[in-house]
Amino acid sequence: MFKKILIANRGEIACRVIKTAKQMGIQTVAIYSDADRNALHVRMADEAVHIGPAPANESYIVIDKVMAAIKETGAEAVHPGYGFLSENAKFAEALEAAGVAFIGPPKGAIEAMGDKITSKKLAQEAGVSTVPGYMGLIEDAEDAVKISNEVGYPVMIKASAGGGGKGMRIAWNDDEAREGFQSSKNEAASSFGDDRIFIEKFVTQPRHIEIQVLCDSHGNGIYLGERECSIQRRNQKVIEEAPSPFLDEETRKAMGEQAVALAQAVDYTSAGTVEFIVDGDRNFYFLEMNTRLQVEHPVTELITGVDLVEQMIRIANGEVLQLSQDEIKLNGWAMESRLYAEDPYRNFLPSIGRLTRYRPPEEVPVGHSIVRNDTGVYEGGEISMYYDPMIAKLCTWGPDRMSAIEGMRAALDSFEVEGIGHNLPFLSAVMDHPKFVSGDITTAFIAEEYEGGFEGAVLEDALLRRIAASCAAMHRVAEIRRTRISGRMDNHERKVGDDWNVALQGQSMDLRIEARRGGATVHFEDDTSMEVVSDWTPGDQLARVDVDGLPLVMKVGKVSGGFRIRCRGADLKVHVRTPRQAELAAKMPEKQPPDTSKMLLCPMPGLVVKMNVEVGDEVQEGQALCTIEAMKMENILRAEKQGTVSVVNAGPGDSLAVDEIIMEFE
Structure with missing residues (x-):
């Protein structure tokens, strides 16, 4: 077994890997940027190496810097977590050349399945049903419009190297295709160092259900049930559960066997996830394969009792998979709520700052329930604008779905977070929503049930x-x-x-x-x-x-x-x-809020990327006014009504605070 591994990541996933490594008696090495000097994963690791400035493209995704840290510490293996370099074939190749084990799939499998365009072509060649789309490279915005019309609106514009909802846009017309192409391209370049984009048909009323697989280098492969990931906002998963309330055993078995067959077709090893869209008749269509550990893996661990990180480490060490398909039993039900640093009352825009209070519920069994909280932050720590806004993954387990939901309700109410905007209120509201409780959900749940945004729950x-x-x-x-x-x-x-x-x-x-x-x-x-x-x-x-x-x-x-x-x-x-x-x-007059109807206020801390208008311009309702970037996500601010720009207070490159006045109107 390895004596020392380096975790090429940060935040909660780095902490998660360190926990299992310590249980296995393996020493750990953390890497950190300027912004993460005092981060929790740095504190938890046995060693830590500084690798550069805060932006990920100057630190965490610079292969040479990570390789230097490996050499400096003598790490024998590297766990990449998710995001960053986890699906980067060049990184896997560099590790192989240096004689360092990659706790993930081989380079060939990453190239074949990690790239969404390539994986779709391979799936089609293998006779797997896929969503219609254009798999070739798209040159520019006008080319994107042309292709979108050929595929037929609505379309999904996606980053080929994407993940976590970044570099993804839904377009319903030509204007949205143009804007979506450029925003997706910019986000993809910023987050993944790869700006390739593809377009596929957006299937309405779908469920997003994925299969967890484990494959070793000796030809063995199994699936560990499914995860329901339909509660999404802007294609970013918010709440996941395992198993799915929608699948029957026959469909589960068919999806699982297909997922394993697809993985083995490309000589896949390690943990991986095959994602499907499932329609109302339980027909399923291959979307993509994530050649890494998924964010939502804890719910699978809770219902199977399998430590996926441990299995990844053992497989990377050349061990034979000790689990057979017959041994995988789904026990009870698990829920995961992603706690994000975002303000649900401001259309979920990112929030940054110091955690003046951070008190998660205790991770102990309570009656017939289990609470688990995967986190990478601590009270007094900073939420940075440079990385993903996820604070923690709160999970509950119960013997059935309703007990898992009830456990989550209590855990969310017990979770204390102060100092930043966060989505705890929204997560709690979803747990009480009749459609969610019934299991009658699709990926359009949030868009349909909270069409006007979230304004807080109204209690009975x-x-x-x-x-x-x-x-x-x-x-x-x-x-x-x-x-x-x-x-x-x-x-x-x-x-x-x-x-x-x-x-x-x-x-x-x-x-x-x-x-x-x-x-x-x-x-x-x-x-x-x-x-x-x-x-x-x-x-x-x-x-x-x-x-x-x-x-x-x-x-x-x-x-x-x-x-x-x-x-x-x-x-x-x-x-x-x-x-x-x-x-x-009862006799006191109510205090009226100030009139900001003639101002454009910055809804979150961020950087001005683009200004679309100038003083004297007449704008129409819905017209793009400027673009603000926060946490690597581009947000286009639009006019709420017709007017004429009278004052512009900011320009490209300016850093703005919440509610800072960007422009005013006559």
């Missing part, structure tokens, strides 16, 4: 009453604390009343609290009551409450006259007042 009355009762009891505890601190110890019960008004989500509830040691009975106007039990104390930012025997987890912040409560995807201001205070509050 039953949950609002539980929150209201909890907040009233908590507020009473806080009021008693304040009375004691003020020195009036002897008669504080007389100072803190029992009658309160709770206002939240547009509702007003009058209630009375009957307090006792360790809890309270909260009585409502309709003569119903709730038993509230909690050990919450003022200042705690997480409240675990038992309401009528049901658990409730809330993130708690302080606002004037009450709490900021975040729970199940909702962000609520909960005002707890005495009856007299409530009476006066």
Whole structure:
């Protein structure tokens, strides 16, 4: 077995590989850029080597720098993680020439299947059903428009070397094909160092289901079930689960056998994933093969009990695969939620900054549930603009799908993240969405169910009453604390009343609290009551409450006259007042937000790549105004209505903060 391996990656996947390597008794080497000097993967590794400036194209994807780190540390093998150099045949070739094992497939398999254009041609030659498209190289935007018309709109414009949703655009007309081609090309060059683009038919109402395979160098190959990856935004997976709620055993077996046959046709070794589009009749079509470990591999590990990283290391060491197809059993259900540094209330635009608070739920079995959190960050660390915005992958396992979902709901509510924008509220909202709960999902789920963007979850009355009762009891505890601190110890019960008004989500509830040691009975106007039990104390930012025997987890912040409560995807201001205070509050005018209707504000921290207009230009609704790049993703900002540009405050190359005024209109 190898004595030392280098992880040619960063973030949570580098940490993930280090954990398994340590369990196997293997020493680890991390590499890091200027931006990652204090990163978690650097802290976890036995050794760490600095490889250059923050941009990936000056550090993590520079083969010579990685090879120098290998030579310096004497690493015998390299695990590439995903992204960066994981599917780079030149890197695999350089390792082979240096006598260093690549913990991944051979160069020939990467060339054959890692390139989306080549893999589709090979699949077609092998008689595999594929989505219609144009596999040749596309010269320019006009060529892209011509091809798109031949294939037929809508089309998917994709980077040949792409992955993780980068370099992908859907175009429904000629204008979108032109813009999408250029944006995809730019993102592909920036993220992968390869700007080749291809175009295929965009299949509407599809499910994205993928098969995990393992193949050794002795001719053995198996599949480890499937992963449902249909919950996507901008072609970036957000929530994955295993198994799929849609497949039957017959389809699973057919897809698995085809995936293994395809892998073995190109002498594939290591872990790999064959992705399919599946229609409503369970017909499946080959999309591509990812010749690496997938981001969402933990859900497969949770339902099979197989450590995929360990298997990759053993296969790279020349060992025979010790698992047979008959031994692979799917046990229970697993969910994965990708926690991203992005603001769901601003159309999911990237967010950067310092994690002033980062408290994931505990990774321990709870009843018949398991919580797992793969992460590469820590409290006090920075989320950089240079890399992928993923903070963590939160996973839950349960004996069935509903228990896995319920476990995820509780885990998301318990996850504390402050200092940056993040998508925890959105993930929670999806877990409660009836269509998701039913399993009736397609890749269009987010676009269809959140067409106008995400504005927070609207909670049902039953949950609002539980929150209201909890907040009233908590507020009473806080009021008693304040009375004691003020020195009036002897008669504080007389100072803190029992009658309160709770206002939240547009509702007003009058209630009375009957307090006792360790809890309270909260009585409502309709003569119903709730038993509230909690050990919450003022200042705690997480409240675990038992309401009528049901658990409730809330993130708690302080606002004037009450709490900021975040729970199940909702962000609520909960005002707890005495009856007299409530009476006066009802007479107060509401504060109106400032008028920004004649301004274009920067929606996220980023770099101005292109300005499409100048002072005096008349713009139409939907017209592109400028392009902002953040975390290697290009975002085109468009006019919301007709107007004339009166002021332009920024230009190409300028770095902008959130809500900075880019331009103004007459």
